[in-house]
Amino acid sequence: MATEATAPEIHGHRSLQHHFENMEQQREAGTLGMWVFLVTEIMFFGGMFLAYTLYRSLYPAAFASASNHLDITLGAVNTGVLILSSFTMAMAVYFTQIGKRRPQVLCLLLTLLLGLTFLGIKAVEYHDKYEDRLIPGRLIPGHSFNPQVQQEGQPVDPHKLHLLPGATVEKVEMFYWIYFAMTGMHALHMIIGAGLLTFLLIFSLKGRFDPEYHSPVEVIGLYWHFVDIVWIFLFPLLYLLGRHLEHG
Amino acid sequence: MSEHIVSVRVYITIFLVLLGGTALTVVAAFFDFPWQLNTIVALTIATIKATFVVLYFMHVRYSSRLVWVIVAAALFWMGILFALTFSDYLTRDWISIQPY
């Protein structure tokens, strides 16, 4: 195993691919490739953020009512979970860079478990929406969008939708479609990330990565941080937009 | 290897800043600010959090200028999508069209 990489290229590292001149070029290419891919992801989510922005500006009351019905505690906890997982991912890269395999594997494992936790909490939230008949359209055949609306003078029921003045159920459905589309797409990316982390774990346990070659860890770390950033924006936009309009 | 290794202390600091930002944005959400300030406050906090993730967790602070340009370009392009689309939606009622 190579000890230290200084100016002269290391030829013949077992992970050097034949079309690259040296490990430095390979690493640069890998990192650049992931950044270019993240650009495509930014534009991909961008389309949905556009739709969200447009309809929120058109139907503010409905969006606020719908948002207030989301569970802010679960959302905030999930945000904390993802931020922690980003930290553990960064630490995993760190330990790989300095060649400490045990902590590296541990951090990768923690990242994976935190990611799965996020998905679990998301599943709970989705289930709650299912129970309250808030799944839009015919996404679930036979179980169409049909929430119960909180009426005046009735005891407050957390499962019922409280409509602010100006909000209609139809526009609330629009919010929920955007909510499921965006968080669903985000969750899909988390699942893919969890799969990639599993691969990383397996290769780490086999000792494939060292300070000389750890590009996959770094590059998948970039992907993971990106998914975290998307959630950093999703959380306030979806969960927090109408809280200040809740009066008691 | 020309890689810069970020220290653990930096990572821990950024992590705590991110958690703090999350708490702050939740608390701020319940205060009724005038005009559109609620949205602006929330987006500002989110942007700051995202910036820290990009600069430190994703190492952009220590990366080549090319990576900076790539990140800036992506944000700029999303900006184009938003700006020109909203140039339509925001100006639609500037002119009243009389139906025939």
Next chain:
Amino acid sequence: MRAIESFEVPAPPRVNYINAQYGLKSWLLTKDHKRIALLYLGSITFFFFIGGLYAMMIRLELLTPQGDLLQSTTYNKVFTQHGIIMIFFFLIPSIPATLGNFLIPMMIGAKDLAFPRINLLSWYIYLLGGVITIYALLAGGVDTGWTFYTPFSTTFSNSYVVATGLGIFINGFSSILTGLNFIVTIHTMRAPGMTWFRMPLFLWSHYATSLIMILGTPVIAITVLLLAFERLAGVGIFNPALGGDPVLFQHLFWFYSHPAVYIMVLPSMGVISELIANFSRKNIFGYSFVAFSSLAIAVFGFLVWGHHLFVTPQSVYAGMIFSFLSFAVAIPSAIKVFNWTATLYKSSISYDTPMLYALGFIGLFTVGGMTGLFLASLAVDVHLSDTYFVVAHFHYIMVGGALMGYLGGLHYWWPKISGRMYPEGWGRFSALVIFVGFNLTFLPQFVAGYLGMPRRYHAYPPEFQVFNVLSTAGASILGFGMLIPAIYFVWSMRYGKHAEANPWHLPGLEWRTQSPPPTENFEETPIVTWDAYEFAPREETEVVGKFGPELERI
């Protein structure tokens, strides 16, 4: 320092990339960018012929004013599918995936692209998208127009919208991966001494094209996805009955689809730069202007999509902005045309087949581009929108422009790719037939459209018949003209004259290795000390080799 004097061509190896390994598996699991380019070449040719069959059906129907050959719903499917196949499965991949894949590593002196396995993956993804789309076509087709406007596509159409959308969605990833590969390769794998401004303009064009692929394709991906879910789940982002806005769909759709037309034409412009410089044996006039204009087209191309929405409820003020920007985007293209023309001036032109295509491109692209300005003018567009004027405009760019560049490039680099020469006489003949056929097909359509003939109609008022008959006659000639190269390229693979390393006697890096090249492209990584288009006078060009006298060009 002269680039080409006494450069020594090593004796041809007995092994090149074609015969290095035998067997289907060695082709289907290859990582060699040259083999992948050939895989793409076969597939896109297949899709081109399918798209051509649909075109034939359109032109046959339009021979007579009555809708007598096809029912209206069938006709809707035919023109929709013609558009989808030609745009997504032929034009967008054509030059980048074949010529780009083959030449980019060679032109920068590298052994392969940055990510060879992703390159192969992109081809399989392309095939998967194609198979799904063909399934949708055979199962019953799609009739919404290639533009999939809502709410017809989401709510009212009884056709295979979701399946086709899925095929297009998957195909988009092929585009993204190709663009990603090119960008990383050009940034990180240039040979020592190959600075950005020593790169051939083919590379600048492909770099700009890759930028568009990366920035635009994801938006069509999410749009098609949202469209499919809206259709399946009955939700309402684009449905006015449920509070949505169909114009939002159009914004999102055209945000990609307008830059997509630059994906289709920029690589062709890159080819033309190569052909003009090399077949007039003169350094391209204004190299940096041409290089930067490629980037400018890529950037400006993203700012103009609203010109497809002039006749929608889009705000008039936004329309004015988009109209102004659409005029601006013509400028970098015009800069290229001026520079190509200036290159030709007082140069030593040889009228080989590739040059004929290049000259055709310049004229036809100019016509296409200028008619685009008609459409960019707000008031004129109200008259011309959805008429045959628009159809003629984009076919001048796509066929007269992009396809000419593709054919010219195929001929030019054919000796390098296959190791054989195509028959020059037949090449020139078919180029002329294609040129005549093309103009006869689409010139009358400008007039018909201006006089008011709408597009996407299978029946039309009888006063337009004369234009349609001319157009169909032209299409027959065009079709015949395009069959000829298909035949002689295949013929040449077995019977064509063997090509030497540098049959055109040119300075490009790709000509400094064998025809066909060995798998690793170069025996040794070259060190580049010359500019892209440094020519020696023809008589002084020597190819010093150990394998016998030069073969004469036909």
